[in-house]
Amino acid sequence: MVITSIIYNIYIYLYISISISISIYIIYIYIYIYIYIYIYIYIYIYIYIYIYIYIYKCHSRTKGTQTQDTQAGNQQMASTNQQTRNNARNQEPKDGSTRRGGGTGRTQGHRGKTEQRPDKERADDKSLNTQGVMVILKPDRHLLPSVQIRELVPESQAYMDLLAFERKLDQTIMRKRVDIQEALKRPMKQKRKLRLYISNTFNPARPDADDSDGSIASWELRVEGKLLDDPGKQKKKFSSFFKSLVIELDKDLYGPDNHLVEWHRTPTTQETDGFQVKRPGDVSVRCTLLLMLDYQPPQFKLDPRLARLLGIHTQTRSCIIQALWQYIKTNKLQDSHDKEYINCDKYFQQIFDCPRLKFSEIPQRLTNLLLPPDPIVINHVISVDPNDQKKTACYDIDVEVEDPLKSQMSSFLLSTANQQEIASLDNKIHETIESINQLKIQRDFMLSFSRDPKGYIQDWLKSQSRDLKLMTDVVGNPEEERRAAFYHEPWSQEAVSRYFYCKIQQRRQELEQALAVRNT
Missing domain, CATH: 1.20.5 (Single alpha-helices involved in coiled-coils or other helix-helix interfaces)
Incomplete structure (x- = not known):
């Protein structure tokens, strides 16, 4: 239990x-x-x-613009009448007489704007250079969108067609400018022939010479060159085609310290039309000329294995990478699952020494496979035989020069020869179109007044009152606000509630701030 x-x-x-x-x-x-x-x-x-609160604000705005929305058609006519009055005001006599009608101050103010508009357009009509492309800002040269102008001036349709054609032409020129700008970013080279002239002279010894130079036999070697069929006005110097020049003389005759003559390009190098080498001697000398071309952009000699695979001996880095990518696409070496990787075939494995690699690693791995290009080697005999003095050895070398079209393209982009003339003609067209549009407005004003003078004057006065209200920043409709029924509408209760709510919130914030100050 x-x-x-x-x-x-x-x-x-x-x-x-x-x-x-x-x-x-x-x-x-x-x-x-x-x-x-x-x-x-x-x-x-x-x-x-x-x-x-948001609905109340929207309702207030709607009430302020209710009359204007219901009379949208009259506003358009009033705007037309306003421009007509501005032009009529411009045609006042200069003796100080005035025209009858209201809104004088407003008309004068708008007249000043009308007179200053062409100057503003001229100030805005400037050339802007956006990323190396010249952009021309043109003033507004459009006629008023009215069929009556075409009826009054039949030639206006031809003008509008010309304006549309000009717009298409400007777009085409702008596209061509952009294409030229993109083309200038790429190297534009032409292959030309550089003819190399190698000659030498022999100065025999003169026992009766007073100076030491004339008493010793010597020879002088000249290396010169020029471009064949060079159309350029400014001839390029011979040395500008080479990065270095080495002349190797017979080591047995001139010793290990004096058998080399070297020239290397430096940032401060002065270009020359040729090279001269003078040495003492009275026997023929074998020499070797090593010429290293100055490639722009730099070119590289490929590793023999990579050269056999791509069929390229010497080329720029970008061309070599492009050839590699073409080989990868042709042989489908790109990984089908991970496109970033390249599956090496047996040739790539021998060259890059890996079975698989990223395509982004190729430029880094390619650095060890690129060598300086081979120099141009020329063997020459400096003869001291008098019969061989007039002989000159000539050699043709393939070189790359800037395309003459590149300078023309650059000058086209930077050309501003006709821009001033075009701008002045555009301003004249703009002024003519402005006068046509103003005359059209005046004609419409007179026609409307002749058809219904009383109704037109009433509409004109209404438009003047609305414009005055806009100029003085008056919100609402004074005609409705002056009546008691206006404040008995349903929205007034909302407005009162919102007003008291805002006041209560404001007072509450003031009290909270006061209490916070006292507590601190």
């Missing part, structure tokens, strides 16, 4: 504990739900108030 009683007590204790835990858990859930509902209601009220 004791054991049963103990077990029963334990059961009762566990039951009570679990019941209390569940009750506490349920209470917590109710508290959380209450908090969530409170937050939701607060957010809902805040959104409602925000939407309420």
